[in-house]
Structure formats: C-alpha cells, structure tokens
Amino acid sequence: MLTKTQTVDGAAIKKAIEGRDGKMLSSFYSDDAVVRVIDRNNPPSKPREIRGRAAISTFWDDICSRAMIHKVDTTIAEGDSLAFTQACAYPDGTKVFCAAMLELKNGRIARQTVVQAWDE
Amino acid sequence: MRPIETRYARSGDVRIAYQVIGQGSFDLVFVPGFISNLDLQWEDEGYSRLLKRLSTFSRLILFDKRGTGLSDRVDSRHLPSLETRMDDVRAVMDAAGSGRAALLGASEGAPMAMLFAATYPERTRALVLYGGYAHFHKWVMPPERLEAFIETVETSWGTGATLPNFAPGRVDDLYFAQWWGRFERLSASPTAAASLARMNAGIDVRGILSTIAAPTLLIHRRNDTRVDPEASRFLARKIHDARLVEIPGRDHPIWTGDVDRVADLIEEFLTGQPAVADTERVLAALLVTRIYDTAKLGDRMWSERSQRFQETWRLLVGRHGGRVAGTQGELMMSRFDGPARAIRCAAALRDAAQQIGVASAQGVHVGEIEMRGAPAGLTARVAMQLATNAGRGDILASRLVAELAIGSGLHFADAGRISLDELGEPLPVVQATSEQHLEPACRPKPKAMEPAALTARESEVVSLIADGMSNAAIAAELKLSEHTVKRHVANILLKLDLPSRAAAAAFSARHAGPDGP
Numbered sequence: 001m002l003t004k005t006q007t008v009d010g011a012a013i014k015k016a017i018e019g020r021d022g023k024m025l026s027s028f029y030s031d032d033a034v035v036r037v038i039d040r041n042n043p044p045s046k047p048r049e050i051r052g053r054a055a056i057s058t059f060w061d062d063i064c065s066r067a068m069i070h071k072v073d074t075t076i077a078e079g080d081s082l083a084f085t086q087a088c089a090y091p092d093g094t095k096v097f098c099a100a101m102l103e104l105k106n107g108r109i110a111r112q113t114v115v116q117a118w119d120e
Numbered sequence: 121m122r123p124i125e126t127r128y129a130r131s132g133d134v135r136i137a138y139q140v141i142g143q144g145s146f147d148l149v150f151v152p153g154f155i156s157n158l159d160l161q162w163e164d165e166g167y168s169r170l171l172k173r174l175s176t177f178s179r180l181i182l183f184d185k186r187g188t189g190l191s192d193r194v195d196s197r198h199l200p201s202l203e204t205r206m207d208d209v210r211a212v213m214d215a216a217g218s219g220r221a222a223l224l225g226a227s228e229g230a231p232m233a234m235l236f237a238a239t240y241p242e243r244t245r246a247l248v249l250y251g252g253y254a255h256f257h258k259w260v261m262p263p264e265r266l267e268a269f270i271e272t273v274e275t276s277w278g279t280g281a282t283l284p285n286f287a288p289g290r291v292d293d294l295y296f297a298q299w300w301g302r303f304e305r306l307s308a309s310p311t312a313a314a315s316l317a318r319m320n321a322g323i324d325v326r327g328i329l330s331t332i333a334a335p336t337l338l339i340h341r342r343n344d345t346r347v348d349p350e351a352s353r354f355l356a357r358k359i360h361d362a363r364l365v366e367i368p369g370r371d372h373p374i375w376t377g378d379v380d381r382v383a384d385l386i387e388e389f390l391t392g393q394p395a396v397a398d399t400e401r402v403l404a405a406l407l408v409t410r411i412y413d414t415a416k417l418g419d420r421m422w423s424e425r426s427q428r429f430q431e432t433w434r435l436l437v438g439r440h441g442g443r444v445a446g447t448q449g450e451l452m453m454s455r456f457d458g459p460a461r462a463i464r465c466a467a468a469l470r471d472a473a474q475q476i477g478v479a480s481a482q483g484v485h486v487g488e489i490e491m492r493g494a495p496a497g498l499t500a501r502v503a504m505q506l507a508t509n510a511g512r513g514d515i516l517a518s519r520l521v522a523e524l525a526i527g528s529g530l531h532f533a534d535a536g537r538i539s540l541d542e543l544g545e546p547l548p549v550v551q552a553t554s555e556q557h558l559e560p561a562c563r564p565k566p567k568a569m570e571p572a573a574l575t576a577r578e579s580e581v582v583s584l585i586a587d588g589m590s591n592a593a594i595a596a597e598l599k600l601s602e603h604t605v606k607r608h609v610a611n612i613l614l615k616l617d618l619p620s621r622a623a624a625a626a627f628s629a630r631h632a633g634p635d636g637p
Contacts, residue, residue, distance in 0.1 A: 039143050041176045055392075062146035062245070065219035090217040092127055094140065118143045 008107060010075025010084060017072050017086060022064035026057040030108035035059065039116045047113075067091055080104040094119045126158055126190060129183075129215030131208045137190035138183035138212045142175030146245060147218040148390065149181045149209060150174070151236075153227030153251075153373070154316065155307035157189035158182055164299060167375035173383035174224070177391050181221065183212045187316065188308050196311040199319050206235045213243065222246040222390050226374040227347065231325045234359075237336075238328040247336040248386050250374045251347050252355060256323045259351035266321050270314050277310035287371040288345055293447070294430055329358035336362035337389040339382060346372035363389075401488040405462040405521065406500055407442070408507035409433060409452045409469055412481040424620075425478050426450075432472045440465035446494040451504055455495060459486050459521040460528035463552050466515040474513075477619050483507030484517040484552075486524060498542060505540050506549065515552035522550045573615050581608045585621055586628035 006012055008028045016024040029035075035050040042048040050059050068088050075084040082102040089095050098116040102109050128135040139158050142148075150171075161167040161182075174180050184191040185205050194200065209232065213221055222245045225233025230252025237244040253259040261269065272281050280301030283291055290296045308316060336359050340352035349366060356364035365385055369377040387395040411426060430452065437444050437454040440461050445453045456462040466482045473480040483506025487499030494500075502518065510516040522532040531553045537546035574582065577598075584594045591609065595602040609621065618624050 037145070041143060059145050062220070066147070067214075067217040067219055090140075092140070092215060092217065096143075116143070120141070120143075 008082075008104060008109060010072075010077055010082060013082070013084060014072040014075065017070050020064040020066075020068070020070065022057070022060040025060045025064070026053060028109050029053050029056050029112075030105060030110050033108070033110050033112070035112045035114065037114045037116065039118070040120075068096075124162065127215065128191075129208075129212045131186070131211035132204075134186050134192045134194060134208075136183055136186060136192070136208045136212055138181060138216065140179060140181050140216050141171065142178055142180045144175070144178035144180075146178055146390070147181055147213070147216070147221035148174060148178035149183075149213060149218070149221045149223050151209060151223060151225040151229030151233045152183075152185065153229050154320065155188050155304070155313065156184050157303065157307045158184050159190065160303055160306050161375070164296075164303075164375060166377075166379050170375045170379040170383055173380065173395075174386065177387050178222070179218075181212060181216050181218060183208070184307075187312050189306070193309075193312070196309060196315050199312070199315045202232060202235060202319075202323060202325075206232050206239065209233075209236050210240065210243070219243065220245050222248065224248045224250065224386065225252055226250045227252065227372065228320050228323070231323045234325050234332060235328060237334045238331045241333050244334040246390060247332065247334045247359075248339070248389060249336065249352070249355065250339045250382065251341065251344055251352075251372055252338065253347050253351035254324065254326045254329060254355060254358070255351075256321045259348045259354075260320075260346065263321075266317070270317050273314045273317055274310065277308075277313050278305040280304060286346055286373055287376045289371045290376060294427060295434055295444075326358070329355065330360070332359050335389075337385065338362055338364040339385055340364070340366050341369035341371070341377065342366050343368075343370035344372050345370050402491055403486070404489050404495070404499070405456040405459040405484060405486045406445070406489065406495055406503040407437075407454045407456065407462040407466055408483045408500075408503045409454070409466070410450050410481050410507050411473070412479040412510075412512045417478070425476050428476050429473055429478055429480075432476065433469060436465055436468050436472060440468065448504070451507060453495065453500065453503070455489070458524070459484065459517070460525045460530055462486075463515060463517065463521070463525060463528075463530050466552065470513055470515065475619070479512045481507060481510035481512060482515045483510055484515065484521050486518065486521050501542060502540060502547065506538070509538055517550050517552055519548040519550050574612060578608055578612050578615070581605065582612055582624055582628045585609070585612075586625040588625070 006024070006027065013028070031053050033053060033056060035056055037048040038044055050056055068090055071087045073085045073087060075082065080103060082104060084100055086098040086100065087095070096116060096118050098114050100112060100114045103111040124139050124141055126137050126139050128137055137158055161171070171180060171182070186192060186208055187194045187196065187199055220243050223233040223236060230249040231254060233247060233249060237247050257263060269285060278301060280297050282304065283297055283300045304313070338352045338355055340349045342349055352364055356362050367381055371377045374382060384395040411429060417425065433452050434444055440456065442454045442456040442461060442465055445455045447453070454465070456465065462484050466484060469482065470480050483503050485499055485503040485506055489495040489497055489499050506516045506518065516535065517532070532550035533553050535549045535551045538549050539546045580598060581594060584597060589597065591602050591605045595605045612624055616624065616627055618627060
C-alpha cells in the first residue's frame with residue numbers, strides 16, 4: 001500500500017519492482033533525487049541522469065508499463081547504502097540484467113546508479 | 121552487436137513482422153508510411169542512421185504493415201481498413217511487451233498513429249507525426265493525380281519509377297534510385313502497391329483529431345513534394361496542444377534529407393532534453409574524383425561510361441575502407457580514415473577509369489570535417505578544388521597528405537603551389553606517382569581472344585549485335601527472353617574483354633567468316 005511512511009528497504013523495493021508498481025517506486029525517492037543509468041548508449045563518462053522526483057516518476061511509469069517479469073535477486077543493506085540486482089525478461093524472451101547502488105538520505109533514495117546490460 | 125532479430129506478432133490470423141532495438145526506458149513505435157521492409161531499410165545509410173539515432177534514447181519497435189515487407193501477404197484486392205492496420209500496432213506492442221509507447225507516424229503512418237492515439241489513449245505516451253495528414257485528397261493528391269500515380273504503380277512498379285513522387289532530390293543518385301527499385305519490389309507486390317495507394321486515398325481522420333490527448337509534435341519539410349505542409353498546419357490547429365516545427369527540405373521520406381535534424385527534434389520532444397551532439401569534428405582524408413575532359417565524349421557515351429564509373433567508384437571506395445560521401449555535379453566525394461587509403465583508392469580508380477574508357481582527375485586533402493551530413497567545410501572545398509585543378513589521370517594532393525603518408529610506401533612528386541580561393545597563402549601540393557618496383561614494370565601480354573572462346577549461341581548473339589540489333593530484337597530473333605540475351609551479352613564482353621557492344625560489333629566484323637565469328 002502506498003503511504004508516505006513506507007520504509008525504503010530491500011523488501012519494499014523488491015515488492016514494488018516485482019509488482020511493477022511505478023507509483024510506489026516513485027514515492028521512495030527524495031524530491032531532488034538523481035538516478036544515473038549506465039548502459040551501452042550511456043557510457044560511464046556520459047551516464048544518463050534523471051533528476052527530480054517528477055522525472056523519476058515518468059521513468060518508473062515507463063518501465064512499469066512494460067509487460068515484463070522482474071526478479072530482484074540480491075539485496076544488500078549497510079547503513080544508508082543499499083544494493084540489489086534485478087533480472088528482467090520481456091515476453092519475447094529478451095533479457096535485461098541490472099545492478100543498482102542506492103544512497104539513502106532521511107529514509108528516501110537520494111542517489112541511485114543503475115548499470116544494465118541487454119540481450120541484443 | 122548481434123544482427124537485429126525479426127520476430128512475428130499475431131494480429132488475428134495474420135503475422136506482423138517486427139524488430140526491437142535499443143535500451144531506452146520508454147518505448148517508441150515507428151509506424152511506417154506507404155511501404156516498408158524491415159530488412160532492407162538497414163541497408164540505406166539515411167534510414168539506418170535515423171533508426172540508430174532513435175534507438176539511442178528509446179526502445180524502438182519497428183514493424184511492416186500487413187501486406188507489406190516481411191509481414192504476411194493479404195488479399196491484395198481486399199486490403200484491410202485503416203482500423204485493422206491500426207490494430208496491428210497494438211498486436212506488435214503486446215508481443216513486444218509494450219504497455220505504453222510513444223508513436224512516430226511518418227506520412228501514411230501518421231493517420232494510423234493518430235487513430236491509435238484516439239483509440240488507445242492510455243497506451244499512447246506521446247505522438248510524433250512526420251509529414252502527416254488527416255485527409256488524403258486534400259493534402260496529398262487530388263483524385264485525378266492519384267489515377268496517374270496508380271497508373272505508374274501498375275505499369276512500372278519495381279523499377280523505382282515512383283521515386284520522383286517521393287524524393288526528387290535523389291533521382292540523380294543512381295545508387296539510391298536502384299535501391300528504391302529494390303525497396304519497391306521487396307516491400308509490396310505491384311497489385312498490393314496499387315491497392316494500398318487506392319486505400320490510402322480514402323484516408324480521412326479529421327473527425328478524431330480533437331479527441332487526441334497525447335502530447336503531439338508535428339514535423340514537416342517546408343517544400344515537401346508529396347504532402348502539402350498545410351496538412352501539418354491543419355493538424356497543429358486541430359490537435360490540442362500540438363507543436364509544429366517546419367524544417368527545410370523537399371524530399372518526403374523521413375529517412376532522406378537531414379535525418380539528424382528530424383532525430384534531434386524527436387529526441388528533445390520525447391526526452392525533454394536536447395540531443396547531445398555527436399563528436400562534432402573528426403580528422404579525415406577526403407578524395408574527390410571527377411571524369412576528366414567530359415566534352416570529348418558524346419552525351420550518350422558519356423552517360424553510359426559515367427554511370428559505369430560511378431558504380432565502380434562505389435565499389436572501390438568500399439574495398440579501400442572508405443565511405444562514399446556523396447556527389448556534387450560531376451564530382452564524387454569519398455571519405456577515408458587515413459590518407460594512404462585515399463591515395464591507393466585514387467590509384468585504383470585511375471586504372472578503373474582507363475578500363476572503362478574515360479580519364480580521371482582527382483584531388484586528396486586531409487583535415488577536420490563535420491561528422492554529420494556530407495562533408496561541406498573547408499577541407500571538402502579544398503579537396504574539390506584540387507580535383508578541379510588536377511590534370512588528366514592526375515592524383516593531386518596537398519603536401520600534408522604526403523607528410524602523413526610517410527612510411528606507407530607511396531611516392532609523391534612535388535607539384536609546386538596552388539592558389540585556392542579561400543586560403544590566404546598558396547597551398548603546397550604534390551602528385552601521387554605510381555608505386556616504384558625494382559623489377560621492370562611489365563603488363564601481362566593480353567591474351568589474343570579467339571572467336572572459338574564463344575559458344576555457338578554467343579556467336580549468334582554477337583553477329584546480331586554487329587547487325588545493330590537491340591537486346592529485345594535479338595531476343596525475338598532467337599526466341600529467347602531479353603534477360604537471357606542480356607546475360608549472353610555480358611558473358612561475351614567478359615570473355616572477349618571488351619568494354620561495350622560497339623566493340624563487340626567491331627570484333628565480330630574483324631572475325632567474320634563464312635559462318636560468322
């Protein structure tokens with residue numbers, strides 16, 4: 001259930017991602033959060049940056065609108081840092097694998113870096 | 121990267137071919153215009169550039185409409201309605217796992233995309249309409265012009281005859297004109313193309329425009345030869361909050377002309393961020409090739425030989441690791457990563473020109489050029505002027521080219537300085553000379569060609585060529601297909617190492633015996 005007080009931890013993230021709940025995921029971020037995405041088209045020297053909760057909401061709405069299966073496998077938490085891996089599959093069999101590192105501030109995600117690789 | 125996989129979505133009983141490329145966080149469905157072919161489009165430089173650009177910021181979903189390209193053929197005389205074809209978009213999105221996507225509708229694809237946006241607002245993230253229209257007869261062509269167009273389709277489909285209707289700016293580009301012929305043949309059968317044209321003529325989606333709620337960007341080339349720009353101005357007035365951008369150009373297909381400009385606009389609109397410019401300038405060696413002294417050849421011979429030389433030029437540039445960068449009048453420009461490759465290609469072109477029966481004159485210069493579009497800056501202009509100054513068979517290069525090619529084994533002779541319009545000081549230039557060999561240069565003695573090398577049928581054909589008969593006439597005389605006669609003529613020229621039909625006729629005359637050659 002979406003509440004402002006939902007604690008951001010591995011279990012909550014796993015539930016929201018696997019349930020493709022974009023609204024819930026967006027609520028985990030602080031207003032000025034930054035998500036950096038590194039992949040084939042966005043190399044480390046020029047990662048894609050999504051700034052602010054509005055843009056991050058659109059990002060998650062887009063991802064969650066896809067009929068994909070997501071599986072969050074590993075979550076590690078240590079203080080204000082959180083990490084997880086995510087295996088995804090499209091209906092046509094295309095697979096995507098992501099590793100994400102998160103920094104929390106006041107219980108919300110302030111900074112996230114996602115590294116992803118796609119079947120192509 | 122692995123080759124792009126083509127998959128098939130099921131839409132009712134029909135299979136729709138589609139491809140997915142890119143890793144963006146949102147989906148972009150490209151709804152093509154009149155005809156398309158998923159495999160063939162990657163072979164065209166402009167087409168593949170556009171698709172690659174779009175796939176850098178989206179997960180791009182491409183498909184061929186039913187009855188076209190790689191999708192199932194349908195009864196050509198009873199093509200499905202716009203609504204059914206629109207539903208193919210939904211079927212492809214379902215198969216690709218796309219719940220919501222931005223739609224890019226180009227030309228005839230625009231009304232389809234608009235209908236989708238009005239029917240499935242929850243699945244439409246945004247709409248981009250390029251060269252689109254809501255009513256065919258009002259903005260594409262009136263009924264009488266449509267009949268003439270369909271007549272062209274009925275009689276000459278597959279020859280590239282429709283090219284002037286779409287991209288008049290590319291008609292003189294022989295390579296592209298041939299590609300367009302293939303594009304026609306591999307995208308639809310003649311009957312399907314004519315039916316499709318008739319069906320598109322019935323398009324009228326004016327009634328649904330006010331129901332479109334998705335953010336919409338309209339792009340139209342100001343002098344679009346196929347669809348009146350007024351069509352997009354009408355859409356801009358009728359679709360709530362739509363933004364229209366008119367750009368220069370007259371060629372209609374979205375993948376021709378300045379595709380980067382189109383991609384920039386789409387990227388900025390869909391991502392909210394301006395496109396990051398490519399690495400803007402790169403160092404390159406430019407080779408400009410022209411046929412020397414064109415006036416001495418008659419118009420017809422010039423046209424034949426120039427066409428052959430241009431084909432050879434494309435082939436040799438590719439073989440030497442270069443890229444064809446376009447033609448400007450009689451000048452052919454190609455681009456190489458290093459000067460030695462450019463010079464070696466120039467030498468090969470000089471030899472090829474001789475074999476074809478023309479002489480070349482070429483210029484090579486090295487410098488920075490803009491990555492995007494055809495080279496047009498100072499480096500290009502200097503290379504063009506060098507080619508203009510070069511004499512018969514010469515390869516004239518700036519001295520800088522020779523200095524960079526040290527160690528390549530190429531030889532250059534000083535050729536003084538040339539004053540060029542834009543350079544303050546005369547440019548030191550060199551001539552590329554033939555490579556020096558220790559052993560004396562000797563050409564293998566040409567093998568004397570004997571009539572015996574020809575088969576009986578080929579001898580018959582060569583006699584008829586000597587009588588001045590055309591391929592069609594020879595085909596009728598020998599009761600063969602014209603295609604078979606063409607093959608025979610090609611084999612004869614190859615076996616006898618002759619450049620033209622005229623030479624074959626002369627050969628026949630020289631060797632005529634009681635039973636012919």
